[in-house]
Amino acid sequence: DTGVSQDPRHKITKRGQNVTFRCDPISEHNRLYWYRQTLGQGPEFLTYFQNEAQLEKSRLLSDRFSAERPKGSFSTLEIQRTEQGDSAMYLCASSGGIKKGTQYFGPGTRLTVL
Amino acid sequence: QKEVEQNSGPLSVPEGAIASLNCTYSDRGSQSFFWYRQYSGKSPELIMFIYSNGDKEDGRFTAQLNKASQYVSLLIRDSQPSDSATYLCAVKGSQGNLIFGKGTKLSVKP
Numbered sequence A: 001d002t003g004v005s006q007d008p009r010h011k012i013t014k015r016g017q018n019v020t021f022r023c024d025p026i027s028e029h030n031r032l033y034w035y036r037q038t039l040g041q042g043p044e045f046l047t048y049f050q051n052e053a054q055l056e057k058s059r060l061l062s063d064r065f066s067a068e069r070p071k072g073s074f075s076t077l078e079i080q081r082t083e084q085g086d087s088a089m090y091l092c093a094s095s096g097g098i099k100k101g102t103q104y105f106g107p108g109t110r111l112t113v114l
Numbered sequence B: 001q002k003e004v005e006q007n008s009g010p011l012s013v014p015e016g017a018i019a020s021l022n023c024t025y026s027d028r029g030s031q032s033f034f035w036y037r038q039y040s041g042k043s044p045e046l047i048m049f050i051y052s053n054g055d056k057e058d059g060r061f062t063a064q065l066n067k068a069s070q071y072v073s074l075l076i077r078d079s080q081p082s083d084s085a086t087y088l089c090a091v092k093g094s095q096g097n098l099i100f101g102k103g104t105k106l107s108v109k110p
Helices: none
Strands: A005-007 A010-013 A019-024 A031-037 A044-050 A053-057 A065-068 A075-079 A088-095 A109-113 B004-006 B011-014 B019-025 B033-038 B045-050 B054-058 B061-066 B071-076 B085-092 B098-100 B104-109
Touching (some): A005 A088, A010 A019, A019 A088, A031 A075, A044 A065, A044 B098, A075 A088, B011 B019, B019 B033, B019 B085, B019 B104, B033 B071, B045 B054, B045 B061, B045 B071, B071 B085
Antiparallel strands (some): A005 A019, A019 A075, A031 A044, A031 A088, A065 A075, A088 A109, B004 B019, B019 B071, B033 B045, B033 B085, B061 B071, B085 B098, B085 B104
């Protein structure tokens, strides 16, 4: 257990529905990252926050995706009008503190879009 | 576009042998390199990071970095069946995000 938690761990939804995932980083970490991983691939960067500011978004993050980190604590990732291609593991990682260059991953949320 | 390349494997080694995992990267300016282990259905778990040319050892694991050749490797000594997993090589991008290879699947046979 790295100290990063994600909820839910699994989500099954129907195409066209909206879903929201939550990530709670390690408490002293000011940076929070979202990645997506599909079968046979490494994680792909989606977006990251430094405190409450969203500083970078990948071109993978279409306009159906939105992420927030109110008050610089937990973060949410929302996918609107889900598509079957959104099925993946959504991973959250945080970094900061003494080992600020090192990212620690949460357990992930596995999304299945039917 | 920064890229990280790994042989997808599977790499099969007998128990007790040395497993050698390799990774190349495209951006000569990359400074920070990471190895993560990922068991099937689980999230990546940090094994080691390396910033300087040469070797870095931690228990049974040794990371090797050669910036001139843009090459990073991970050696696992005395491989155990519990080491069977996918090993992900990652390079830190300009925004602090990690750029991952596709991973190498390692199988350690008893």
